[in-house]
Amino acid sequence: MGLIVQKYGGTSVGSIDRIKKVADRIIRTRAQGSDLVVVVSAMSGETDRLIRLAHEVTPYPDEREMDMLISTGERVTIALLAMALHERGVYARSLTGRQIGILTDDVHTNARIKAVTAERIKAALAEGVIPVVAGFQGVNEKSDVTTLGRGGSDTTAVALASALSADLCDIFTDVDGVYTADPNIVPSARKLSRISYEAMLEMASLGAKVLNARSVEFAMKYQVPVRVRSSFNDSEGTLVTKEDPEMEQEVVSGVAYDKNQAKVTLVGVPDRPGVASKIFGAIAKENISVDVIIQNVGQGALTDISFTVPRGDARRAKEVLSKLAEEMGVADILLMENITKVSIVGVGMRSHSGVAARMFASLASEGINIMMISTSEIKISCVIDSKYTELAVRTLHDAFQVAKVGLLPPAKGKGKTRRSNAPN
Amino acid sequence: MGLIVQKYGGTSVGSIDRIKKVADRIIRTRAQGSDLVVVVSAMSGETDRLIRLAHEVTPYPDEREMDMLISTGERVTIALLAMALHERGVYARSLTGRQIGILTDDVHTNARIKAVTAERIKAALAEGVIPVVAGFQGVNEKSDVTTLGRGGSDTTAVALASALSADLCDIFTDVDGVYTADPNIVPSARKLSRISYEAMLEMASLGAKVLNARSVEFAMKYQVPVRVRSSFNDSEGTLVTKEDPEMEQEVVSGVAYDKNQAKVTLVGVPDRPGVASKIFGAIAKENISVDVIIQNVGQGALTDISFTVPRGDARRAKEVLSKLAEEMGVADILLMENITKVSIVGVGMRSHSGVAARMFASLASEGINIMMISTSEIKISCVIDSKYTELAVRTLHDAFQVAKVGLLPPAKGKGKTRRSNAPN
Numbered sequence: 001m002g003l004i005v006q007k008y009g010g011t012s013v014g015s016i017d018r019i020k021k022v023a024d025r026i027i028r029t030r031a032q033g034s035d036l037v038v039v040v041s042a043m044s045g046e047t048d049r050l051i052r053l054a055h056e057v058t059p060y061p062d063e064r065e066m067d068m069l070i071s072t073g074e075r076v077t078i079a080l081l082a083m084a085l086h087e088r089g090v091y092a093r094s095l096t097g098r099q100i101g102i103l104t105d106d107v108h109t110n111a112r113i114k115a116v117t118a119e120r121i122k123a124a125l126a127e128g129v130i131p132v133v134a135g136f137q138g139v140n141e142k143s144d145v146t147t148l149g150r151g152g153s154d155t156t157a158v159a160l161a162s163a164l165s166a167d168l169c170d171i172f173t174d175v176d177g178v179y180t181a182d183p184n185i186v187p188s189a190r191k192l193s194r195i196s197y198e199a200m201l202e203m204a205s206l207g208a209k210v211l212n213a214r215s216v217e218f219a220m221k222y223q224v225p226v227r228v229r230s231s232f233n234d235s236e237g238t239l240v241t242k243e244d245p246e247m248e249q250e251v252v253s254g255v256a257y258d259k260n261q262a263k264v265t266l267v268g269v270p271d272r273p274g275v276a277s278k279i280f281g282a283i284a285k286e287n288i289s290v291d292v293i294i295q296n297v298g299q300g301a302l303t304d305i306s307f308t309v310p311r312g313d314a315r316r317a318k319e320v321l322s323k324l325a326e327e328m329g330v331a332d333i334l335l336m337e338n339i340t341k342v343s344i345v346g347v348g349m350r351s352h353s354g355v356a357a358r359m360f361a362s363l364a365s366e367g368i369n370i371m372m373i374s375t376s377e378i379k380i381s382c383v384i385d386s387k388y389t390e391l392a393v394r395t396l397h398d399a400f401q402v403a404k405v406g407l408l409p410p411a412k413g414k415g416k417t418r419r420s421n422a423p424n
Numbered sequence: 425m426g427l428i429v430q431k432y433g434g435t436s437v438g439s440i441d442r443i444k445k446v447a448d449r450i451i452r453t454r455a456q457g458s459d460l461v462v463v464v465s466a467m468s469g470e471t472d473r474l475i476r477l478a479h480e481v482t483p484y485p486d487e488r489e490m491d492m493l494i495s496t497g498e499r500v501t502i503a504l505l506a507m508a509l510h511e512r513g514v515y516a517r518s519l520t521g522r523q524i525g526i527l528t529d530d531v532h533t534n535a536r537i538k539a540v541t542a543e544r545i546k547a548a549l550a551e552g553v554i555p556v557v558a559g560f561q562g563v564n565e566k567s568d569v570t571t572l573g574r575g576g577s578d579t580t581a582v583a584l585a586s587a588l589s590a591d592l593c594d595i596f597t598d599v600d601g602v603y604t605a606d607p608n609i610v611p612s613a614r615k616l617s618r619i620s621y622e623a624m625l626e627m628a629s630l631g632a633k634v635l636n637a638r639s640v641e642f643a644m645k646y647q648v649p650v651r652v653r654s655s656f657n658d659s660e661g662t663l664v665t666k667e668d669p670e671m672e673q674e675v676v677s678g679v680a681y682d683k684n685q686a687k688v689t690l691v692g693v694p695d696r697p698g699v700a701s702k703i704f705g706a707i708a709k710e711n712i713s714v715d716v717i718i719q720n721v722g723q724g725a726l727t728d729i730s731f732t733v734p735r736g737d738a739r740r741a742k743e744v745l746s747k748l749a750e751e752m753g754v755a756d757i758l759l760m761e762n763i764t765k766v767s768i769v770g771v772g773m774r775s776h777s778g779v780a781a782r783m784f785a786s787l788a789s790e791g792i793n794i795m796m797i798s799t800s801e802i803k804i805s806c807v808i809d810s811k812y813t814e815l816a817v818r819t820l821h822d823a824f825q826v827a828k829v830g831l832l833p834p835a836k837g838k839g840k841t842r843r844s845n846a847p848n
Contacts, residue, residue, distance in 0.1 A: 016477065016481055019481065020481070050500065053500070054503070054504065054507060056440040057440055057443065057444070057504050057508050057511060058507050058511035061507045061510075062506065062507060064517075064518075065503045065504075065506045065507050065510070065518055066503070068499055068502065068503040068506075068518045069499070071499075072496035072499050072500055075492055075493070075495075075496050076474065076477070078492065079478070079489040079490070079492040079493035080493065082486065082492075083478060083481045083485045083486060083489050084481050084482065086482065086486050086489070087481060087482035093488075094489055094492045096492075099567065099568075143523065144523075
């Protein structure tokens with residue numbers, strides 16, 4: 001097929017031996033008649049090593065300097081992979097984010113791509129040279145190096161596939177594809193052969209780490225077909241693509257969970273206009289992203305507001321609100337760190353009613369209390385106590401018979417034997 | 425004083441602890457009222473680690489890719505040092521070779537600087553920000569990263585000092601300054617407080633590793649005062665500057681040696697025009713630099729030609745010549761790898777006769793055979809058997825009384841007791 005962008009993640013290029021195997025795979029793909037653009041991450045462990053060095057210098061490294069530091073990881077990989085290709089008699093050329101014209105905004109360590117020129121890639125392809133591109137990085141208007149945040153190499157690959165009108169974007173990682181649930185928790189989890197952008201986006205946002213959410217967003221926007229597959233075997237992987245009639249049949253295509261959550265509750269908030277805006281304005285100012293929000297029905301003039309944030313930001317969120325709380329006369333701020341968000345995702349939900357009810361009933365049947373609920377057109381999330389994570393995922397996977405492809409299964413009775421809680 | 429360029433070598437930034445010490449020193453220097461531009465090398469060991477990785481991939485890495493790979497080392501250091509300065513409350517900004525506008529030619533891994541704009545350095549200085557610059561690297565016209573070869577960070581520092589009309593270029597390393605001989609071999613070796621560019625250039629070319637020869641050339645050409653000093657103490661170091669009357673007094677200012685040499689001998693070369701050009705043309709084409717060359721007086725139609733090359737290139741030189749030798753009917757090619765070049769250097773030689781004779785006599789008095797001789801206006805080099813290296817250096821240091829500043833000492837008698845040969 002025409003042009004393929006292949007992206008290899010950190011574990012796929014985690015050693016010299018792995019880099020050589022990637023070179024072999026690239027050559028096999030090209031032998032099948034495709035033109036190739038290769039995007040790589042830093043060797044696994046390298047980015048963390050660099051971050052550790054920074055933290056030995058200072059607890060609060062400057063973000064521009066962090067980008068200068070960690071962007072070196074991908075540069076090492078592109079050079080080594082290009083060498084491995086040369087060694088095999090194939091023309092290849094390493095190119096940095098700047099060299100391929102990835103222009104980003106100015107938000108260091110979490111920049112967004114504004115434009116992609118890809119001129120040197122086109123030139124290399126025209127010469128029959130395989131471009132080996134550093135993922136995760138670009139430059140801002142000052143020509144300072146920026147990085148795209150966790151999973152940013154996926155975004156680079158999809159952005160290039162879009163800019164080059166590639167026929168496919170292959171994301172090579174250490175798993176076989178997108179599963180209906182984490183196979184480590186649910187032995188009956190099934191690998192999906194296809195999934196829609198919408199469902200994948202929900203799965204990615206909900207903690208299924210196989211693909212970075214921003215890259216899926218990008219792929220959806222520009223209709224780039226993305227395939228998630230393993231660099232450790234020849235499995236076909238999962239194709240992420242636009243919805244088709246067949247997919248629509250599946251009510252729930254996956255069960256996801258995210259343990260990296262914490263719940264903040266403001267107790268006794270004055271129930272008047274402008275209060276929520278003050279609270280979430282203060283949180284936003286600190287660049288903390290809020291996920292689920294619930295506001296209890298007011299008891300007279302006071303109400304409670306709860307919301308979830310990434311666990312690493314929870315203490316900072318509490319600090320920020322402490323000052324505000326005094327001002328506003330909030331009674332107390334509670335922090336709960338041992339929570340998990342479990343979610344079911346499926347584009348078929350749109351046309352099926354009763355999905356939410358079945359989800360709540362399934363969790364209740366196992367004695368799992370639901371603390372918060374949030375829904376979208378194609379997903380339902382429940383915040384629960386972390387200790388029930390594995391039980392909840394298995395229960396929901398069973399309840400919706402996600403392991404089998406097909407229509408919404410008939411409602412199940414409550415006669416299920418209760419399983420022991422998996423260790424948390 | 426006005427503007428100082430400070431360059432810190434690999435051992436000076438060899439650990440996080442050392443980087444913090446460098447930050448402290450930078451702050452002390454600035455507190456004394458100087459504006460500062462800082463140039464750094466990769467942390468010691470890092471460049472070698474990257475080269476090892478490349479050689480695990482392929483025995484002959486592509487040189488463009490090598491530059492992409494090894495140029496990451498300096499980028500890590502600039503980011504970490506800038507962070508350390510921030511941590512101490514000082515504005516600093518890391519800048520790469522490209523960002524400071526170091527434009528080089530196209531010779532990857534050994535590029536030469538063609539132009540330096542230094543615009544972002546000037547901008548940083550104007551803002552009161554300390555520029556922390558990656559040494560050793562630049563970009564060619566295609567905007568590909570190039571590196572300047574071993575010791576290239578010295579060259580970066582001197583080039584910047586010149587471009588910025590700095591008042592001084594401080595080269596921080598792990599030794600106190602320039603010595604009259606290697607203090608590990610000659611206990612009486614004396615640190616020079618000043619040395620001329622010319623003498624330093626000879627010393628550097630001859631294997632005294634304290635300063636890279638190309639950087640001295642650059643300093644001489646643009647009259648940049650350079651000071652070599654230790655980052656491990658507060659010693660004043662050695663000032664490398666233009667000749668002054670006081671310096672001229674010293675006949676021999678230093679004894680240097682270079683063990684990284686090998687001798688190639690072509691036996692039975694047809695003694696006719698064009699032969700030497702063929703031989704050295706072939707060697708040059710392989711980018712092997714030839715140092716000393718001697719051609720024996722012809723025996724009839726045949727002659728022998730010997731020359732020295734860096735030891736690492738010796739086998740390749742022999743290979744290159746093997747084909748040519750057959751063509752030309754050369755009888756044999758001999759390779760001798762255990763040789764050393766010992767040299768005496770001093771601007772005072774120009775106006776003193778008998779220096780060479782004294783050198784040869786001194787070596788002879790110790791039973792050291794001279795295989796090859798090469799001279800310039802201010803240096804005399806002799807190629808000897810490596811096993812005599814230390815003995816030869818000490819002997820010459822004594823013979824010319826280099827340990828004492830002063831005029832040419834009277835000729836010494838031959839009644840010296842023979843020392844045991846130092847181990848090689």
